[in-house]
Amino acid sequence: MxxxxxxxxxxxxxxxxxxxxxxxxxxxxxxxxxxxxxxxxxxxxxxxxxxxxxxxxxxxxxxxxxxxxxxxxxxxxxxxxxxxxxxxxxxxxxxxxxxxxxxxxxxxxxxxxxxxxxxxxxxxxxxxxxxxxxxxxxxxxxxxxxxxxxxxxxxxxxxxxxxxxxxxxxxxxxxxxxxxxxxxxxxxxxxxxxxxxxxxxxxxxxxxxxxxxxxxxxxxxxxVSGIYTTDPRIVPNAAPIPEISFNEASEMANFGAKILHPSTLLPALRHGIPVFVGSSREPEKGGTWIRKRVENSPYFRALALRANQTMVTIRSAKMFHAYGFLAKVFEILAKHKISVDLITTSEISVSITLDQTDTAGGAPELPAAARAELEELAHIEVERNLSLVALIGNHMETKGYAKEVFSTLGDYNMRMICYGASDHNLCFLVDADDAKSVIQKLHQDLFEPQDNG
Structure with a gap:
């Protein structure tokens, strides 16, 4: 061809x-x-x-x-x-x-x-x-x-x-x-x-x-001249990434990096089409190549931030040692075409975040009809004014990885920590007012060279 x-x-x-x-x-x-x-x-x-x-x-x-x-x-x-x-x-x-x-x-x-x-x-x-x-x-x-x-x-x-x-x-x-x-x-x-x-x-x-x-x-x-370690508008020291894998870039897009639509890489990945991201204003600066395989796969690749998150908590004692409760919950969500993003569970509750907005804009909403059906099963709480922070990298199953991240954020309240389902991301929710300072702190501690002199 x-x-x-x-x-x-x-x-x-x-x-x-x-x-x-x-x-x-x-x-x-x-x-x-x-x-x-x-x-x-x-x-x-x-x-x-x-x-x-x-x-x-x-x-x-x-x-x-x-x-x-x-x-x-x-x-x-x-x-x-x-x-x-x-x-x-x-x-x-x-x-x-x-x-x-x-x-x-x-x-x-x-x-x-x-x-x-x-x-x-x-x-x-x-x-x-x-x-x-x-x-x-x-x-x-x-x-x-x-x-x-x-x-x-x-x-x-x-x-x-x-x-x-x-x-x-x-x-x-x-x-x-x-x-x-x-x-x-x-x-x-x-x-x-x-x-x-x-x-x-x-x-x-x-x-x-x-x-x-x-x-x-x-x-x-x-x-923007390619993909950066995080949004340069939040962290001026953010560094350009010359090359990144499809898996890493997909995680970044999914978790809020605005440089790419979350679904963009799926067709390219299916057919192994390399993707280049660059600035039409400054093409001479180059950009980022997204490929199936890359030479360098660091522990910490990038940070992504997704604002305007909606968290729904479904709480019921009926969940305790019960079969089929979650299946009923997700049957209702599917019936109303509600796309779920993050999920965390305990013995008596499940918390979910709703997926991204549509063309008309606005925060993801739990439709009234869906809420009414869910309330027949359990108590429902809806929280807004949250932001999702995602750390993208490789080999996240490595011992000590999580400790390095969480020790940096001891002063912040983290919600819905999701870790382990993928070896390419660790993510959690924070109050929207804290989101930018969380990104800045993580980038400073994990991505910027430390001056020990």
Missing amino acids: SAFNVAKFGGTSVANFEAMSRCAAVIESNPDTKLVVSSACSGVTNLLVELANGVQDTERRTAILEQLSDIHFSIIESLQEQESVKGAVQAILDTVTSLADAASFQASNKLTDHLVACGELISTHILTQVLKERDIDAVRFDIRDVLRTDGHYGRAEPQVEFTAVQAKEKLAPLCKKHLVVTQGFIGSDEQGNTTTLGRGGSDYSAALIAEAVQASGLEIWTD
């Missing part, structure tokens, strides 16, 4: 004309890049989500629509050929206006997906024209014609086999003749309705598309 690279650009990478021009330069630098996946322009998705949630104040709704128009037309003004792009973008903005009006009366997940997807549909029109004006033979492709999902609006699940068949028939032949520009984050269900893969789903869809076209590499271009 000849080299086939897929390049995905995040919202900050397509924020304005200058940013899009930098994307074009990155694309030009790799002749193997045959497919480009783009997010919406920076800030656009948040505005669209606000509209989708229903803005009844007419002045506020008008202001958002004007802001959306300004963001996109300010980029178009820098193009040499503007008219065709203006027409295409205005048509989509007219759709946004109609959908926003509808949402102000009755919001729904289905309408949210249709509305929020407009950001990617617009950005790809503009980016395609930017590339054409640099004499690149670029064509725009609507990914909804290929990426099939179920009808779970706001967090749709891809149908991988069907998508692969459609990609082979419709997308791969086009990539042989042109540079193809398409959308991240969105797909369509069996009825042709627009769906989204959840917030941050552009990376995931890029990996799904790379898998479907049997790409030999996937580049994810963002505003």
Whole structure:
């Protein structure tokens, strides 16, 4: 198979004309890049989500629509050929206006997906024209014609086999003749309705598309020069990681490292596609390669933080030496399509955290109907304002590993400590107010060289 690279650009990478021009330069630098996946322009998705949630104040709704128009037309003004792009973008903005009006009366997940997807549909029109004006033979492709999902609006699940068949028939032949520009984050269900893969789903869809076209590499271009030992905004001394394994990167993404969507690496791992993460603003700084096997596997690789956690504790004396109690609990959760993240148990209680948010945003919630059913079995407590801290590494079963971590955090209250299920992570909950100082303390003690002089 000849080299086939897929390049995905995040919202900050397509924020304005200058940013899009930098994307074009990155694309030009790799002749193997045959497919480009783009997010919406920076800030656009948040505005669209606000509209989708229903803005009844007419002045506020008008202001958002004007802001959306300004963001996109300010980029178009820098193009040499503007008219065709203006027409295409205005048509989509007219759709946004109609959908926003509808949402102000009755919001729904289905309408949210249709509305929020407009950001990617617009950005790809503009980016395609930017590339054409640099004499690149670029064509725009609507990914909804290929990426099939179920009808779970706001967090749709891809149908991988069907998508692969459609990609082979419709997308791969086009990539042989042109540079193809398409959308991240969105797909369509069996009825042709627009769906989204959840917030941050552009990376995931890029990996799904790379898998479907049997790409030999996937580049994810963002505003950070690769993956760091933790968020540099929290710890200025955070260090870049040149190379990391799929297992380590998957743990980091799952536990809150915002550089990757939690599901991004699954398609790449299935087909052994190496993934590169770098900054389109500073591509010369390099980045991080994510591979199946790496040369260096340190005990402590990175720290991840996931805010906005919801913990549910289910407490009942009926659990004591009983069979089938937990099965009933998880049957109720499955019935209401509630995805569970962490789990800890005792003789009379089980605590769980609810999984990540969907496209509409907000903290994970326990639906009222699910809570009512659970309360027939046990006493239910729901706690919020928590953050999850995860230490990512290797060989965590090694004697003395946990002691080194916990001795650092003697002054903090840790909840739901999960350790042992994986030799790549140790995680726990802390009060949201303590989260950043916990990350800073762990990084200082475990990752930064100690001056013993």
